[in-house]
Amino acid sequence: MTIPVVPNNAIHPVPGPLYARIRDELRVQIVSGNYQPHQKLPSESELISRYEVSRITVRQALGELEKEGLLFKVAGKGMFVSKPKPFQDLARLQGFAEAMSQHGYEVYNRLVGLNFLPVAAELTQRLGLAKGLPVTELRRVRHLNREPVSFDISYLGSHLGERLAKEDLASRDMFLILENQYGIPLGFADLAIDAVLADAETAELLQIAKDTPILRVERLTHGRDGAPLVLEYLYCRTDNFQFRLRINR
Amino acid sequence: MTIPVVPNNAIHPVPGPLYARIRDELRVQIVSGNYQPHQKLPSESELISRYEVSRITVRQALGELEKEGLLFKVAGKGMFVSKPKPFQDLARLQGFAEAMSQHGYEVYNRLVGLNFLPVAAELTQRLGLAKGLPVTELRRVRHLNREPVSFDISYLGSHLGERLAKEDLASRDMFLILENQYGIPLGFADLAIDAVLADAETAELLQIAKDTPILRVERLTHGRDGAPLVLEYLYCRTDNFQFRLRINR
DNA sequence: TGATATAACTCGTCATTACAGGTTATTACT
DNA sequence: AGTAATAACCTGTAATGACGAGTTATATCA
Known part of the structure; x- marks a missing residue:
């Protein structure tokens, strides 16, 4: 966008960055079971048109979910829900x-x-x-x-x-x-x-x-x-x- | 690059992707103690010109090092070597x-x-x-x-x-x-x-x-x-x- | 029909450009 | 000299475009 002054989400006063919103929405969909384990997730290009953002933005959202362990990607095939066991890091003293x-x-x-x-x-x-x-x-x-x-x-x-x-x-x-x-x-x-x-x-x-x-x-x-x-x-x-x-x- | 046919590293037939090479080189510098904890690391723009790559590439390398916990970034200030491990304790890695x-x-x-x-x-x-x-x-x-x-x-x-x-x-x-x-x-x-x-x-x-x-x-x-x-x-x-x-x- | 070539998709990698917002050093004004 | 404006940095976020390599579905040919 060269003169985009008003982003796509101007109507909804979303607080944070775009990629955070996409990440959070997808995470809810995954952990709520809306997407089942090993089910194919919407492809990058589909998310691009669904959210009307650039590829770099959906990739940032996806990347964070991947490093959280909620999904995995296979080059050439797509992305899939990996319902790994939730885990607690024992090395941190936290509840x-x-x-x-x-x-x-x-x-x-x-x-x-x-x-x-x-x-x-x-x-x-x-x-x-x-x-x-x-x-x-x-x-x-x-x-x-x-x-x-x-x-x-x-x-x-x-x-x-x-x-x-x-x-x-x-x-x-x-x-x-x-x-x-x-x-x-x-x-x-x-x-x-x-x-x-x-x-x-x-x-x-x-x-x-x-x-x-x-x-x-x-x-x-x-x-x-x-x-x-x-x-x-x-x-x-x-x-x-x-x-x-x-x-x- | 619009007509880049030959990438910058054509002379050195580096195996993997560019960001991996940058990541690995920086990691060696950090873990070897070449950069001390809390020391400021070279900025993104400096790495861009040093390696002659784009910002997206150095950011990918840096992002992976950040999630490994080797460095942290502060918007507006720069990047710093993180002081190793919140879990340096009795749980030692020993056979x-x-x-x-x-x-x-x-x-x-x-x-x-x-x-x-x-x-x-x-x-x-x-x-x-x-x-x-x-x-x-x-x-x-x-x-x-x-x-x-x-x-x-x-x-x-x-x-x-x-x-x-x-x-x-x-x-x-x-x-x-x-x-x-x-x-x-x-x-x-x-x-x-x-x-x-x-x-x-x-x-x-x-x-x-x-x-x-x-x-x-x-x-x-x-x-x-x-x-x-x-x-x-x-x-x-x-x-x-x-x-x-x-x-x- | 069956095998193969092709097209259409997927994610991986990378360059370029742009602006926002924070920090710091410099400069200019009082 | 002291303060305030500013310029010069820094990272964060985002759009756009391009090419590669792997996968899959389709279409074509024998």
Whole structure:
């Protein structure tokens, strides 16, 4: 365009750049299942005429979706939905909701249990609490695109647990609440990972068969001062979800 | 270029696309420390005249380096070398033997298979090899204190595989051989973790019951230049071995 | 009908041009 | 000298045009 003063989308006051709008619209179509895995996506030229933009613009949108892992291209054939397992980067200390919503997935958590344990010797010790202090137990089932992916049991000192119990844990990330709302900076987490069979309760919550192999992650998250904050056991399906991490030498 | 028949690099018969050459040259400069962290990199226009290419080409090279995390850009200011890794922590990239012998455990590996695969389309692609190049498959059972803990299937380009096949893999760590003997510095590894049931073969090798839940770790190890070196699938017992790591915010 | 050549598509790569918006150094004015 | 305008950078976004190589459907010929 040499004298385009008014872009095509002038009528719709779209906030960001064009390629971002195309990227976001396509991502919604993909993660919502509007395009099925391995289904062929509209070709570049079709998107060009559909959105009335240049090829460079659709390619930028497509490129970002490709590096997000939502689609793959085959030269000469076309582009296809790659429904790779959604994954969480274990090397980043971030909560599930925080990680997934960055990738445009729909996340919600169902609270299936909330208990105050007056006496829990081993837990108080691991959480670095004075002996005899109460511990709060949080049981949540986490959903991605309406499918359950993990059953999390979290333990924290009741001074935090009672406050958290009042929060909207269904859609908000616990770590973000701790950090931004309560002003507790996070430091590091120690993880231990193994594989177990789903027991009857877990299997039902995750909607899988009993004795399906699942990941068990023990995660002890510490504040920046090094004090333990939350001890969690995450029981994760591995058919629709993956943990990934990158480590450096 | 309207009538460019002969591209600028006609004298040097560079194999791949222009942007790949620029990307690779810049990456070497960065990882070799030629540019220090937070140091300003040459601007786009400078790279344009240095390599005599168009802006779109240098931006493609730069974009890939940015998504690799080697540099970051600031609109209006320039590009800078990023300080390496938010995940420099206890999760180090080390081989099994290297890690365990540091802790005083007795380690040995049993080679249970060694195959040269002339055709393995997906593997060559993941390993970044030219199509049609052969791949070596290494199957080992790793023991800790005379007990099997993991069954590892490793794939590497046969240029490395044929050399390694002659080495003493029973007691020496593969990554140490690569690094110290072959002079191939290691960079990082990408891991993906899930849980599966032991099949008959794996169960026998690991001396566990069939259908015991085990960890499956996919590990793609890269050299310091970012090129993939080894793709491995580690099937780990979780009753006598645990995957532990510490991550920082 | 069957094999083959061609046309029509696909994505990959690259050059050129243009403008917007941020940052910084220079210049000019008070 | 101090401040404000400006010029000279920087990256971000976008349009247009071109050619290549791979794939697929079509049309043509034997």
